Amino acid sequence: MTEQRIPAQLAEIIDDFQAMEEPERLQLxxxxxxxxxxxxxxxxxxxELLEQVVECQSPLFLALELGEAPGQPVEIFFSAPPEAPTTRGFAGVLHEGLNGLPADDILAVPDDVPDxxxxxxxxxxxxxxxxTAMLARxxxxxxxxxAAA
Structure with missing residues (x-):
């Protein structure tokens, strides 16, 4: 089992949210x-190259690209309609907080990060x-x- 830890760029985002009152968090x-x-x-x-996250109330799709060598950055891509700001916002948090990190760093992120x-x-x-489903996917x-490599 991988030790759970929050990467610095995601921890900074969480700190930003936690430093605000609820209405400001929604604005962020x-x-x-x-x-x-x-x-x-x-x-x-x-x-066909994207996977739908069916748990999202709005249509959200994601795809990853990762190199074969350990430690190479994972590229994360999301597609969500502009009229779904909450879903897009969550995707934006995960994109900014995880994109470009090595796979092991992403796998170590606690599943309760959204909370x-x-x-x-x-x-x-x-x-x-x-x-939570986006992160799990x-x-x-x-x-x-x-496993396929």
Whole structure:
């Protein structure tokens, strides 16, 4: 079992959320929704290359690219509609907090990270489960890619 730890770039985001009052946290989540990058050209228009996270209330899809050598960065890509700011915001948090990290660092992230953002009173449990499912899918895709290599 991997020791659980939060990478520095994700810990900083969690600290930012925890330093705010609830209404400000929702505003920060909205900012993350706006900063979620578009899919790169090689994935745009190729839905078969993305996995849908069905636990999300809004359509959210993700894909990973990871190198074969240990320690290489994992690239994470999300697709979510602009009219789904909560879902996009969660994806933005995970993208900014995890993208570019080595696979082992991502696998070590505690599964309860979404709860640590301090949004559980402001966001419905169903939406919180969506973010937890995004993280679980990322980890599963890493493990599947490793098993296939």
């Amino acid at each position: 989540l909205l900012e993350f929704s706006r900063s979620l990058p578009d899919l790169p050209e090689h994935l745009a228009g190729q839905p 640590q953002l301090g949004l559980t009173r402001a966001i419905t449990p169903l939406r919180m489960r969506g973010m 990322i980890k599963r895709q890493i493990n599947d890619a490793r």
